[in-house]
Amino acid sequence: MKCPICGNEHTGKLSKSRYFCSDCFIEIFYSKSRELKILKILEDGTAFPVSMIEK
Numbered sequence: 446m447k448c449p450i451c452g453n454e455h456t457g458k459l460s461k462s463r464y465f466c467s468d469c470f471i472e473i474f475y476s477k478s479r480e481l482k483i484l485k486i487l488e489d490g491t492a493f494p495v496s497m498i499e500k
């Protein structure tokens with residue numbers, strides 16, 4: 446999985462369909478509707494959804 450934000454190709458795999466970019470501190474996964482979702486992970490461990498950045 447390539448990070449959709451920074452293009453980092455070395456994202457970590459959290460589970461079968463969840464990935465983590467250590468450069469952006471985001472979690473990337475596909476929803477049930479196969480929509481790409483991004484969660485920003487904050488320093489305190491909370492996560493909030495990030496809208497996919499349009500080209």
Ligand SMILES: [Zn+2]
Pocket residue numbers: 448449450451452453466467468469470
């Ligand atoms: Zn990234």
